Amino acid sequence: MGYIIYFILIMIVPILVQVYLKKTYAKFLKVPASSGLTGAEATRKVLDENGLYNVAVEEVRGTLSDHYDPRSKTVRLSSDNYYGTSIASISVGIHEVGHAVQDKVNYGPLRLRHSLVPVANIGSNMSFIVILAGMLLASANLILLGIVLMAAAVLFQIVTLPVEFNASSRALKVMVGSGIIRNNEESGARKVLNAAALTYVAGTLVAVAELLRFVLMFIGMRNEED
Template identity: 45%
Template sequence: MYGYGYGFGPSYLLIIIGLVISLWASWYVNHNFKKYDQFTSHHGVSGADAARFILDNAGLQSIQINKVSGNLTDNYNPGNKTLNLSESTYDSTSVAAIGVAAHECGHAIQDQTSYAPMRVRAALVPAVNLGSNASIPLIIVGALLGMNHTLITIGIWLFALVVLFQVVTLPVEFNASGRAIKILSSGDLLDSDEVPMVKKVLFSAALTYVAAAISTALQLLRLIIIFGDNRN
């Protein structure tokens, strides 16, 4: 049973399945962004202009918008109250860029309104950082010390915190996209025929978080199978 758990047995298929799902989700979001990045918005506003318009209308004039390097590295930082748009979003006037910028504004509005799942996710960050850094080392040390079940169990529970964090992230991301679509449907930044394009971009982006949660959950399941077998 010991070799069965650590080798290329059936449990290893869980890692392969998670990897395939993650790779597909990454390809899908990049495919849709590139596709709709070719469509210049009828209003001709940039991602940064759209973000400024949305934030100002939400009473968030104090939030600074920064340009950051990379592709699809857009994020809202609740710590310093800044909206960070990637180079592929900040200056672009494409439908895709405006959608991504609006999504990040959705996170800023969540922060302003104390959206509960966002608060829960923020509260989990310290524990998740510990879990992501210490879980696997604890499990490895436990295995090297002759299957020390206490260390292994603690390691698995810490890894479970990572899964919990990713699950809590899902409503945060889907809600931000919903807010973005509602704002963009008003007609101030996009026309009605452009909104369905944004929906596809944001839906594919949300799938990357679903894929990450599934992949991590499969890793957790594999750890439980391996060390459950070895304990038995």
């Protein structure tokens, strides 16, 4: 039974969440916002309203490849969202503005996430290799090292959750408050933002489940040694 639950967590849940995100995004990508602003125009407007004149808005290739780059102070929007005038396009753009505002006000979880990037990168790239080596060599110490590395990557994902939810909360308030979307459009914007946030929740659940599996494996090896 435990393996079935584990399989559902690491395989089925992420797939279902991705399907839901793409379906929701595609639906509201076809619904024009009453403001008539493109994602890029709405993003620029809100950046300026928050005094973020130094933050650029650029087009980037890909689908849902939108992100805020704190190093270059740039909001990058995928083509559909950069030029689109839909509720989805505007919602995604303003969500990224939320990250820019977090950067401006030194939002704690965002600062913590940035500080974790180097160790999280090492953890995500090396943890499975170290754990596999530990399994092949029957070395509990190597497995423990791999678990520590994996835990760093998992911590990064956990810290990402409040960062993303806060950015979405900021985005929704700004869009309604500034009139970029009207009250009857708020529900659609919320659905787009929530669907995107669910992908981070699913990713974190998978990461935690993987970490727990290896922790239990390590405990089992230690018990056998005793």
